[in-house]
Amino acid sequence: MKLYGVFDILGPIMIGPSSSHTAGAARLGKVAGKIAGEDFKKVEFYLHGSFAKTYKGHGTDRALVAGVLGMEPYDERLRNSLEIAKEKGIEIIFIPTDLGDQHPNTVKFVFYRDDEKTIEVMGSSIGGGNILITEIDGEKVEFTGEYPTIITKYKDRKGMIADISKFILEVDVNIANMKVTRNPQKITTAIIELDAKLDDEVIEKIKNIKDMINVVAINPI
16 A cells, blocks of 8 residues: 655645645745746745744645746645755745734745846735735735736826726726736836736737836736
8 A cells, every 4th residue: 555645645736735835825836936037046935824833744835836936736746846946046945934914824925036136925825725915025915816917017107007908908808807006106016807818919018018117917826
């Protein structure tokens, strides 16, 4: 009879003993990695609440790293994600901490990119493999990754939302939800959840809008 370890417990959408601590953690990592971009050399994981207390025993560390490496929650390579990151030359650091009034299963990712930029993403695993992204580079946000989502950052000016929406409507995609925030430097972040995925051509058109700084497309995991 085969002896099974904790990471051999296979579920329909995950590898690991806990949907919150493994599947949800992997989804958090993958969304955070999409936001940060592919070219990073170091990631710090600031672990809060139960994540901080049980991240090794529940495999949260491996799941988070698997996610930032682009793996799905059910990818069997999740077991070896720490070793894979090391092979890729990516430094991984886990820091148990107190992030304040947050969900118990919360993590703050700090990505150190090859271009010397630093990207911060905070989110929570809220149960059943579901997640909520709550902060990007210090700005409060709120999206779940359940819908195809585009995150746009641009210099604030009149008509930007109309310019973005025009390209979305041209391909007959409906906007399910939109949240817009603006910082004191008049840089606006618009998070737009959609009913269908946008193809690369549409994303490229949005990137080329005047005063657009950055566009990230995230599709459901």
